[in-house]
Amino acid sequence: xxxxxxxxAGEETLHHTMKNYHQVLRRRLIWIGVLLVAIIAxxxxxxxxxxxxxxxxxxxxxxxxxxxVDAGTRVIVWDIRLPYALMALVVGLSLGLAGAExxxxxxxxxxxxxxxxxxxxxxxxxxxxxxxxxxxxGIPDQWLISANAFVFALFAALMLDAVTRWTQxxxxxxxxxGIALVFTFNALVSMMQFIASEDTLQGLVFWxxxxxxxxxxxxxxxxxxxxxxxxxxxxxxxxxxxxLRLGEDxxxxxxxxxxxxxxxxxxxxxxxxALAVAFVGPIGFIGLVAPHIxxxxxxxxxxxxxxxxxxxxxxxxxxxxxxxxxxxxGVIIPVGIVTSLxxxxxxxxxxxxxxxxx
Amino acid sequence: xxxxxxxxxxxxxxxxxKVIENLNVAPLPRxxxxxxxxxxxxxxSTLLRALAGLNKGQGEMxxxxxxxxxQPFARRAKNxxxxxxxLPAGVHLHVLESIIVAQRASGGLHSASSEAEIMHLLEQLxxxxxxxRYLDQLSGGQKQLVxxxxxxxxxxxxxxxxxxxxxxxxNYQFHVMDLxxxxxxxxxxxxxxxxxxxxxxxxxxxxxxxxxxxxLVAEGQPDKVITPATLAKVYGVNGRxxxxxxxxxxxxxxxxxxxxxx
Numbered sequence: 001x002x003x004x005x006x007x008x009a010g011e012e013t014l015h016h017t018m019k020n021y022h023q024v025l026r027r028r029l030i031w032i033g034v035l036l037v038a039i040i041a042x043x044x045x046x047x048x049x050x051x052x053x054x055x056x057x058x059x060x061x062x063x064x065x066x067x068x069v070d071a072g073t074r075v076i077v078w079d080i081r082l083p084y085a086l087m088a089l090v091v092g093l094s095l096g097l098a099g100a101e102x103x104x105x106x107x108x109x110x111x112x113x114x115x116x117x118x119x120x121x122x123x124x125x126x127x128x129x130x131x132x133x134x135x136x137x138g139i140p141d142q143w144l145i146s147a148n149a150f151v152f153a154l155f156a157a158l159m160l161d162a163v164t165r166w167t168q169x170x171x172x173x174x175x176x177x178g179i180a181l182v183f184t185f186n187a188l189v190s191m192m193q194f195i196a197s198e199d200t201l202q203g204l205v206f207w208x209x210x211x212x213x214x215x216x217x218x219x220x221x222x223x224x225x226x227x228x229x230x231x232x233x234x235x236x237x238x239x240x241x242x243x244l245r246l247g248e249d250x251x252x253x254x255x256x257x258x259x260x261x262x263x264x265x266x267x268x269x270x271x272x273x274a275l276a277v278a279f280v281g282p283i284g285f286i287g288l289v290a291p292h293i294x295x296x297x298x299x300x301x302x303x304x305x306x307x308x309x310x311x312x313x314x315x316x317x318x319x320x321x322x323x324x325x326x327x328x329x330g331v332i333i334p335v336g337i338v339t340s341l342x343x344x345x346x347x348x349x350x351x352x353x354x355x356x357x358x
Numbered sequence: 359x360x361x362x363x364x365x366x367x368x369x370x371x372x373x374x375x376k377v378i379e380n381l382n383v384a385p386l387p388r389x390x391x392x393x394x395x396x397x398x399x400x401x402x403s404t405l406l407r408a409l410a411g412l413n414k415g416q417g418e419m420x421x422x423x424x425x426x427x428x429q430p431f432a433r434r435a436k437n438x439x440x441x442x443x444x445l446p447a448g449v450h451l452h453v454l455e456s457i458i459v460a461q462r463a464s465g466g467l468h469s470a471s472s473e474a475e476i477m478h479l480l481e482q483l484x485x486x487x488x489x490x491r492y493l494d495q496l497s498g499g500q501k502q503l504v505x506x507x508x509x510x511x512x513x514x515x516x517x518x519x520x521x522x523x524x525x526x527x528x529n530y531q532f533h534v535m536d537l538x539x540x541x542x543x544x545x546x547x548x549x550x551x552x553x554x555x556x557x558x559x560x561x562x563x564x565x566x567x568x569x570x571x572x573x574l575v576a577e578g579q580p581d582k583v584i585t586p587a588t589l590a591k592v593y594g595v596n597g598r599x600x601x602x603x604x605x606x607x608x609x610x611x612x613x614x615x616x617x618x619x620x
Contacts, residue, residue: 299451
């Protein structure tokens with residue numbers, strides 16, 4: 001082959017590969033669009049399905065002109081259905097995003113707020129408020145449980161970070177520490193349950209089930225604002241987080257301040273997962289399952305992976321919310337039970353897929 | 359202005375145990391490959407990581423008239439690229455994406471011309487056909503080549519390669535060293551490579567540093583550094599330097615000078 005023909009062949013390969021790459025990027029954008037449509041469809045299902053069936057017409061009328069329908073329908077739509085369905089969305093977004101970032105910075109596919117003790121710590125915080133009435137001074141009563149859960153969840157997440165940085169253990173070591181946190185806080189919650197009165201025990205058990213029934217417009221507002229503030233920071237870090245997947249040494253060699261990246265990312269994760277758990281209770285496996293689905297569909301270019309994981313989290317939780325209202329006629333099962341039931345087989349499949357690397 | 363890489367009183371290692379202590383190296387020339395030689399555990403990787411800023415180092419490190427030790431890390435990283443021995447497993451990125459990331463994460467911009475540069479580099483390395491494969495689908499050797507592409511795309515002034523040939527077959531070892539030599543000369547940069555194969559050092563490098571227990575034993579042209587005396591002193595082997603019919607020096611090992619070290 002002459003030099004000229006080999007150059008032409010090279011040009012052709014370049015053109016072909018770049019075309020392929022841009023096609024992959026376009027396909028990912030289309031999938032993001034598909035996820036958005038699926039979320040809207042799931043939201044509409046979530047609005048309309050429930051123990052008191054509502055037609056789309058009634059729903060639409062109640063949303064557009066609340067005064068034209070009776071007070072009962074208005075309450076169902078505006079005070080129950082809407083915050084409930086939207087809460088599923090924002091909690092799913094938060095846990096999906098937090099899970100994806102956590103798996104990246106800890107370099108472990110089993111990392112999630114639920115598996116590393118953040119949810120258990122939140123449960124202990126809630127238990128202190130429910131059973132002993134212990135809480136942060138100055139916090140209004142209706143926020144006491146959430147505030148306590150938030151503080152403890154944040155504490156657990158920061159402990160994970162401290163262990164990562166100070167002891168310089170491997171990512172497997174951090175996961176083991178997270179599991180130790182789960183057992184510790186679960187034991188403390190059990191102790192609380194042991195000393196609780198019958199009434200408070202019931203409240204605590206229900207709290208630890210994780211339910212969207214705790215949704216309110218105020219909580220929705222707080223979590224939405226947190227997401228609106230933090231998501232841009234996550235997206236700005238997307239190249240750096242992707243580089244971290246190539247190994248810490250390589251990321252450092254790219255000039256990335258990995259310690260700072262870890263700390264700021266963990267802070268975002270802590271706030272999002274702690275708020276989500278504080279507001280609706282522990283909802284298992286969203287933070288674990290969503291990143292895995294997103295990774296399979298989008299790869300690990302974090303410009304796509306992070307938003308995709310958040311959207312998958314929102315979709316899965318929204319679908320779980322629909323299922324929780326329709327599995328047993330007339331009964332709303334706490335959504336945390338539904339997600340855990342979906343999550344267990346998924347969790348096992350992850351372990352089997354990652355044999356040797358986990 | 360002094361060009362190349364100069365080390366003065368350079369130390370690296372752990373707070374209580376310095377692996378490299380008070381190392382002084384005359385300017386390592388630009389446009390040439392310097393190989394870092396020495397037995398296992400002599401501090402080659404520790405020195406390379408300290409030069410890259412991954413491990414703590416002390417002393418002076420002058421690159422083309424600038425003391426990199428006094429520069430903020432991000433600025434230093436623009437000039438220095440370090441290639442570790444291996445890529446982590448379980449990474450869901452295409453080869454092409456992983457190189458774009460190397461470019462973007464270190465502040466570079468992505469454009470049509472940078473895309474062409476990446477593809478040209480992949481072609482030079484013989485892995486253009488793997489561009490859309492996931493990193494996890496590659497062999498160890500192919501991953502090393504991708505790592506090299508990630509390093510070269512960033513156009514450093516100091517290129518530090520830690521055993522870049524360890525997973526490559528004979529053909530690729532030759533090919534990669536030849537490419538690194540061309541890139542080093544074309545870009546007029548300082549390249550330091552850790553290799554274990556003495557014959558590779560003799561054949562491809564223009565400069566050599568030989569370490570033993572963190573101290574510099576010999577420095578200069580490879581055929582002046584790699585001698586029966588230094589082989590005996592540093593590696594504990596009886597070696598001869600023979601020249602093949604084409605005049606290329608080869609090391610022949612006749613045996614150990616004493617009992618095995620292990």
